[in-house]
Amino acid sequence: MTQLKLLLLAVGFYTRLPVPALQNYSQLPQSTVYLPLVGWIIGALTALSCYLADYLWPTPVGVILALIVGILLTGAFHEDGFADVCDGFGGGYNKTRILAIMKDSYIGVYGTVGLLLLFALKISLLSAQGNSAPLFLLVGHSISRLPPLLLMRQYDYTRIDNSKVAAAVYKPNGQDLVFTSAIALLPLALLPSLCLLALVPVIIINTLLGHYFYRHIGGYTGDCLGASQQVAEVVFYLSASTLWTFI
Template identity: 65%
Template sequence: MPHPRLFLLALGFYTRLPAPQALDYKRLPEAAVYLPLVGWLVGGLSALGFYLADWLWPQQAAVIMALVAGILVTGAFHEDGFADVCDGFGAGFDKQRILEIMKDSKTGTYGMLGLLLLLSLKISVLSSLPAAVVPWLLLSGHSFSRLPPLLIMRRYDYARIDNSKAGAAVFRPSGNNLLFAGSLALLPLLLLPAICWLAILPVLAANGLLGRYFYRRIGGYTGDCLGASQQFAETIFYLSMSTLWTFI
C-alpha cells in the first residue's frame, strides 16, 4: 500500500513545489501512484490562477494565465515530454532513431508545432465554457489526466534498455496501486454534474490507442511517452467536457 512519504517524493519530482530533502529517493518509482494527488495541487493552483485573473481580464486571458500557473508549478515537465514525443515519432523512422531524437534536449519543428496546437486547443475549449465551471474542470482535468500514464506503465514495458531516463518511469503498478491512484484521480469529478463522468470513456479509449501506438513503434514507453500521455489525456478530457456541457 502506498506510503504518505511517497507523496512528498512525487511532489519533489513532478513539481517545483518545496519538498523535504531527507527522503528515500530509491523509492521514487513507487511515488508515481501519487500522480493524481499531485494533479490536485497543480489543478488547484491553476484554478486559483484562473479565478483571480478572470476578475481582471477577458476569459481567454484568464485561461492562458491558468495554463501559465500550471506550467510554472510543474516546470513544464509533461509538456516537455509531449514535445519530445512529437519530435521523436514525427521525425524518427525506427526505434533507435526515435529514442535518440527524444533524448535530444533540443526541441524541433514537430515538438514546437505540437505544443502550439495542444495549447491552442486547451485555450479554445476552456475559453468557450462558462467561466464558473472552468476552475472545477482544471482541478478535475489535472487530476484525472495523471491516471492514464499509470495505465500505460501497468500494461507495457520500459523501452530504453539503458534505463537512461528518470527512474520514476521504470515501475509497473499493481492492481492495488491502480485502485488507489484511480480513486484519487476520480474524486474531483464528484464536484461536477453526473453526466461529466462520461468524459472518462474517450480519455481511456484514446490512451489505449496511444499506448498501442507506442508499443508498435518502440516496443513500450519512455518517460517522455508518459508525459505525452498526460497531456493527451488532459486535452481529450477538456474536449469531451465541452461536448457534454451542451447537454447541461
C-alpha cells in the first residue's frame, strides 16, 4: 500500500492527472523512483492519441496532437525545465547568474529557440516513423525518465534556498536504480532488439550533460533534471530512428 501511495504522489506531482486529495507530500522525494512508470502513463496516452489521429490525418498531424496531449498531461513540466536551462546556461556567466536566470519565470531568447528546435526535432523524427510513431512515443517517454534519476544519484542538488523543486532533493540508492531501470527499460521489449543500442547514446549524452552541469553550477537543479529528460527523449528518437533503417 505504501508503494501505491508513492506512485500516486509521483503521478500527482509530475502530471496533471487527478489523484486522491489526501497525500503525504513529505514522501514526495522517495516517489521519484516511479518517474519511469509515470512515463509509461504519459507515453501510453500520447501513443494512443497519435494512433487514433493517424486514422483521420497525416502522420505529422497525429504527432503534433500527441505532443499537445503530452504537454496537457504534464503541464509542460519538463519542457519548462529545458527552456530554463537554455536561458540560464546560454545567458549566465557564473553560477550565481545561471541559477538566478533559471529561477526567473520569464522565458528568454535561448529558451524560446531551444524549445522550437526541440519540438522541430521531435515532430520530424516521429513523423518519419509512420505507423511506428506511437511505439516510439511509449518507449521514449519511459526511457527518458531514467536519466534524471542517474543525475540525482551521481550529483548533489545545488540550490540551498527553498525553491519550487526542493522535492527533487533525493539521492536514489542502488536498489532504487535497479528497480526504476527495470521499469524504464521494459517497454523496449516492444521494439526490435537492435533498438537496445539506442540506450548507449542516451547514457553518453546524459553523462556529458551531468558533467556540464557540475562544472558550471556544482550539481543539478530541478530544471536540469527536466532538461535531462527532454534531451534523453530526443536522443532516443534520433538513435532509434537511425537503427530503424537497419531493421
